[in-house]
Amino acid sequence: MKRKLIAAIGAAALAATVAACGTGDSGGGGGDSLTVWLMDGSAPQGWLDELNAAFEAEHGVRVDVQIQQWDGIQDRVVTALSEDGTVDVLEIGNTQTVGYATAGGLADLGGLADEPWNENMLASAQVDDTLYAVPWYGANRVVIYDKSVWADAGAEVPTTREEWIEALELIEEHTDAEPIYLPGQSYYVLGGFIADEGGAFAVENGDAWAGALATPEAEAGMDFYRELQAFSDSPTDNDEASPQQSTEVAPNQEVASWIGLGWEANSAVAAIEEQGGEADFGYFPIPGKTADEPGHVFLGGSNLAVSERAGDKDLATRWLRMATSREWTRKFVDAYDDGVVPGRADVTAEPAAGSFAEAMVRSAGAGFLPPLTTGWANVEAPPNPIKELMTKALDGDDYRSAAEEADAEITARINRE
Template sequence: MKRKLIAAVGVAGMVVSVAACGSDSDKGGKTDASGNKTLTVWVMDGSAPDAWMAEVNKAFEAKHKGVKVKVEKQQWNGIQEKVTTALSEDTPPDVLELGNTQTAGYAVTGGLADLSGDKATLGYDGWNKGMLASNELDGKLYSAPWYAANRVVVYDKAAYKKAGISAPKTRAEWIDGLKKLKAADPKSQPIYLPGQSWYVYAGFLWDEGSDLALKDGDKWKGNLSSAQAVSAMNFYKELQSYSTAPKDKDEATPQQSTDVVPKGGVASWIGLGWEAGGAIDAMKKAGKTADFGYFPIPGKTADKPGSVFFGGSNLAVSERSQNKELAKEWLALAAGKDHMTKYAAATEGALLPNNDAAQFKPAAGSFAEAMALAAPVGKITPVTPGWANVETAPNPIKDYMTKVLKGEDAKAAGEAADKVINERINQK
């Protein structure tokens, strides 16, 4: 349930063109030895609890006699190439899970079915608006949101108690708390924040009302030299000044949850649910006991938390599916409110369902509770096929952040980064 989010949160790479000449007919299709029609569903390993998936398929098969659902689990490693190939074949999977930053790239190739006319049956109006954005391109719907996850602040309760502080509600309270943590224990890091945690930075930029890149006519342009981007980066720089983390690395180099936090001396850090779980396990193996608290990344004001990046997955129907209408029905069932409510319960709030009304009521004080509080302000990176090119190493956003943290003027560094973004994001 956890590791898949590493890939879902920030996938880079190009996808090649896929010819779209499928039929809307459900005649023919794949059948097994007993003559049953087979509906093939690709999901990533760990995305769907087995019992939940079995219940969805049982309900679907009960309605469609003679149809069997075949679930094939996939691995994130190499999935882009595998999906690209599958979508170009005559018998692709009928339904498939796609990382939310990948979906636009597959949609533009023509490999995904247009679901715009199926919004009502799919439950479009009830979907979380932050998750919805990655499913649409140029006014058309190509997939349904499935689940997402976002980062929260993880803190050491003992360190916060020693400093006499509690979970902050605003940025100002957050900074004040970091100052008190530093005074209470000068040898400890009030917050561990690597210089290149660009998803965290993106949230600060969204809080300023802007984005990493903006549409400019029929082109896209980088936005890191804007006044909003500079303001966001200056706040990130202020936070990072309370950390001794490397300015030229991200949160995975070294892995903050298993290589840094378990060694001690870290009062707080920003991470995903699987990272919090990994830290707890690593500390246990080292003979230590983790006592973590969690709170949403604070916003500029107390009325709402800070914006966060939604890493997650969507469910799409292949344009070449030979069972397209059945595939749409399966998708409507699996992504519908009833089964998403059961999905949220099955994952115990570790993942956010596509419908806010389906959210599992997490335990008070849990990571899931803090994550759910930030769900209404979740967002994703710019929805354009060219965005994958931007994330390709060397990532210009990471380089920009490091330059500013090492003393370069934020606007000048942003202008240099924007030139790279402009070139990459508009590549065909």
Template sequence: MKRKLIAAVGATAMVAGLTACGSDGDSAGGDDTLTIWAMDGSAPDAWAKELNKAFEAKHKGVQVEIKVQHWNGIQEKITTALSEDSPPDVLELGNTQTSGYAATGGLAELTDMKGKLGYDSWNEGMVPSTELDGKLYSAPWYAASRVVVYDKKAFEKAGIKPPKTRDEWVDGLRQIEEKTDKQPIYLPGQFWYVFAGLLWDEGGTLAAKQGDTWKGTLSSPEAQKAMDFYKKLQSFSTAPKDTDEAKPQQSTDVVPKGKVASWIGLGWEAAGALDAIKKAGGEADFGYFPIPGKSADKPGSVFLGGSNLAVSERSPNKELAKDWLRMATSEKWMRKYAEATEGGLLPNRESAQIEPEADSFAAAMVETSKVGRLTPVTPGWANVETEPNPIKEYMTKVLKGTDPKKAGKEADEVIAERINKS
């Protein structure tokens, strides 16, 4: 599978082998030009050209221009653009960022377009990021989630198959530990996206709203249960307890060196690991399975990172922009999008999902599409993820022996302070 997918920072760094048409730039164009800001790798060239040709045929005299943007520094760039008189007409926004831009009044409201946009058919896990205070400000475009990547030879040597439940997962890791010389799982102590999924499976959440304010909820019994299981998984790993999956980068700095039987990652990470192993003269035979759930009837919950499309409130071509957004996110064009990305990204509705190749990363990821979840949808959530991230610090403290409730209360105080900032 080609490298494509978002690497969530709150879900925000896109790495892809696909290129959108146009080039990086700030100008929004004249009244006869509809300007789209899409992130590097998000709009496959062939898909974008076909879509824009169809749109221009419908709207005679209008030209669509896609300007490729880069994730580094994009939040400041978008904030500035939305405050100007001629912003881009349509923007791609990280799904954890969208509510913040909506709260500033920079995005056009789309609530009256729910029917035209196919709101009721959208992936339920993607919907919350498109709204704020009951009003719609964007449409989901694509998403992706993490799955377990495993060394088929190591699993075969241990005599195990991909697990369907948490208990089977732990038992399999024990078998690998006993029967192979490989690390059963590489799981750094601050991989909070994985922890979030375990927490959701326990019925908990990272933060909850009380009246008009938010509070952290890591001191809850649900969080303690989630950390108990995370701690059990982490006991099979030699990964540091005080770093995340990017320090060192697991896919290119750890896995290619061998001795890792399994790890949890995104599609671009799996592709990156394969490339790195090949360049080093090795050969990898990876398999993929969803993070197991508490029971076999459904996989474990996952963080569903991705992007939305929104219209600038100050767009000089607002109605045209709304129609382009409607067209781009429709079932027809989302299916074409899924085909163009070879199933490496989840389209905004199940009916647009193509059948992925058997035993591929995409196949495992599609299984998780119905159990995808998001971080709390509120403008203040971005403050929580700012380093030092209190969720990461909470995890490290618990893994190093601090009482979970005590560590949770300390994290909750920081979360509450940050999330309630305007």
């Protein structure tokens, strides 16, 4: 159920296609109703039904949940936020929130600022220390590995980068499997390696932003990416979606490991079973430089916000407060079958031992986000200069000159509204 949502996580390049609004009436709340926009595959239906029944009983209003598709959501949200009473509460991708808040479309939620929000997620909901949304949940990538191949190679689950490389070397030496499938342009994975070194894609420079790839930290992150990618047969100019690693790669060739999201792991299992096979996957956090802390991972996810032009901002805030309360967050986490990182620090996810979710939650504390600025969407729009740099570096081009060229493009794009 979560596939469409998790696939869209991290898509800060906001879609330009105009599409019709989601299900339900187009009119907003006010008076005896409340309009809530949630994304397709986001909230477990049982949780949502129970929450709304409780809210309706307490407040005597009807909650109209309208399910939206990620494709074309940018235009629909911009339109809704510019109109009175179209939507009261809405779900927003965490990399998109700053843009909507800066444009004046989101209500100030300062009354919720003292709640124990997950610190790694909170930055995406704030602008100049003002809270314009609240963290709802997050998800991140982990390493998915074929347990039987690793056992045949005598490889152990690693806790450091060094152990990771040693395991891949054993697999390469003792099996016919591709040790790791790593596309040339999986740039959020690269972002984690750069963050491990203390670097970032871009940094603030006074009132503007500047690309930060021509730095020792970014180069060290790319060096480790190159070391890993040398174990892969993937071309250097493709990303994790082309071909789709979960349904087109992992089920159709002998791959010992790959880096992916929860929905991808589930899709790979289903595809293998459809072919009459049996998946035997294990999961571990992307290793860090030392065993003390896992590697950094992009912590994508969703926030909940209230429209500045909601029909009833007070009622909308009450629904949002209830949905993200400790009680209902606990129920949400329990109902979310793919695993989720809760938006509240006082709710702990307790996934099953050995599951994808367990590995994901263990690494979430080392989560990172891309630059939280409206112009970041311009950077991620094709052709993405970070992806282009990765291919050049993997193909043997001089890193520093290629990175300086990418930085110039990033700087020009990120400072353009």
